[in-house]
Amino acid sequence: xxxxxxxxxxxxxxxxxxxxxxxxxxxxxxxxxxxxxxxxxxxxxxxxxxxxxxxxxxxxxxxxxxxxxxxxxxxxxxxxxxxxxxxxxxxxxxxxxxxxxxxxxxxxxxxxxxxxxxxxxxxxxxxxxxxxxxxxxxxxxxxxxxxxxxxxxxxxxxxxxxxxxxxxxxxxxxxxxxxxxxxxxxxxxxxxxxxxxxxxxxxxxxxxxxxxxxxxxxxxxxxxxxxxxxxxxxxxxxxxxxxxxxxxxxxxxxxxx
Numbered sequence: 001x002x003x004x005x006x007x008x009x010x011x012x013x014x015x016x017x018x019x020x021x022x023x024x025x026x027x028x029x030x031x032x033x034x035x036x037x038x039x040x041x042x043x044x045x046x047x048x049x050x051x052x053x054x055x056x057x058x059x060x061x062x063x064x065x066x067x068x069x070x071x072x073x074x075x076x077x078x079x080x081x082x083x084x085x086x087x088x089x090x091x092x093x094x095x096x097x098x099x100x101x102x103x104x105x106x107x108x109x110x111x112x113x114x115x116x117x118x119x120x121x122x123x124x125x126x127x128x129x130x131x132x133x134x135x136x137x138x139x140x141x142x143x144x145x146x147x148x149x150x151x152x153x154x155x156x157x158x159x160x161x162x163x164x165x166x167x168x169x170x171x172x173x174x175x176x177x178x179x180x181x182x183x184x185x186x187x188x189x190x191x192x193x194x195x196x197x198x199x200x201x202x203x204x205x206x207x208x209x210x211x212x213x214x215x216x217x218x219x220x221x222x223x224x225x226x227x228x229x230x231x232x233x234x235x236x237x238x239x240x241x242x243x244x245x246x247x248x249x250x251x252x253x254x255x256x257x
Contacts (some may be wrong), residue, residue, distance in 0.1 A: 005239025012086050020089070021148045033145040034087070035136055036067075043067040048120075048184045052133035055124050072188070078237065080189020084175060084182055085214075085238035089144045093159065094175050097166035098214070109170040111177035113186075113215055113234045120183030135180050172214050182234075189233035196230040196241065197253035198222035209241035209250060229255065 019030045019039075031038045035049040045067035054060055075083050084091050101107045123135045136142055140162055143155045162174045175182055205223065210216040218232035219241065242250045 004243050006243055009086055009239060013089075013092050016087050017089055017092070017148065020145050023149065024151075033149065034141055035139075035145075042070070044071055046181075047072045048123075048181050049133060049136055051124060051184075052127040052135060055128040056131050056133050058128075075185060076188055076192055077194060079192045079194045079235065080185040080187070080233055081182060081235065082189075082194075082237040083185050084179075085236035088141055088181070089148070090140045090159065090162070090179075091175060093144075093163055094166055094172055097163045098172060101167045101171060104167065107166065107168050107170050107173075111170055111173055113176055113217060115177035116179050116183035116186060116234075118183070119178055120180040120187075123180040139181070140174070141181060176215060186233040189235060189237075190231075192233075193255045194237065195253055195255050196235060196237070197251045198226075198228055198230065199249045199251070200226045200228070202247045202249035204247055204249075206246065208244045208246065212240040212244050214238065214240075229253070 020033065022030050029040060032044075035046045037044050043064075043066070045064050047068050050064055050068045078086075126134045138158075140159045144159055146152055147156050147159075165173055170177075203223070210219055210223070213219055214236060215232075215234045218230050218235045221227040221232075222230055237252075239252075242248075242252065
């Protein structure tokens, strides 16, 4: 029996959505949202939200530092953009949009991965100049979380617009090229100890891994130059490439030089 990552990842995604919605059903396990919340009495804070708030207020709130470090450490160890593929509820929608796009044969265009980092930098600059954490107001991640918590469905029109653009304009355009959170976590992922490993002699160059990877550019150094690990911070650690590989040339391993 071959081990698969996708059932575990899908279970985690559903569990996160259920956790956000749990207060609606009277459970006190989790309070708040993905920007700032409390799980089993432990305060958690998203590092991007913390950076925005710090830039906007020009005040470093040391009392939030512990909550930020908990989350930062988790995503540093697990690979930075693991937040995107394992936790973010918007990613679930974009996965659905990608499947629909594939069936319709539309939106085959792809934009550069560097866009998320420019978006991250712009978010911090605008937050500083405007004096408000701008992405926390407009974030589809926050909008989706609030919609689940408070049944506020009208703001989901923005999320719907993203879904339409993903189907009709370009594949995974939000996650690949526009999301500031993805840009932040990609920088963190560059230094993460958890990597996707590549075993050269097992690879048949069938191309199946590139077809399922949402950021297939990250696989190129291994497939074309035989690099033994995927080192790009844009790798989401979703595990789809590992699951699809017929010869098991890809695996999870630890960073080494």
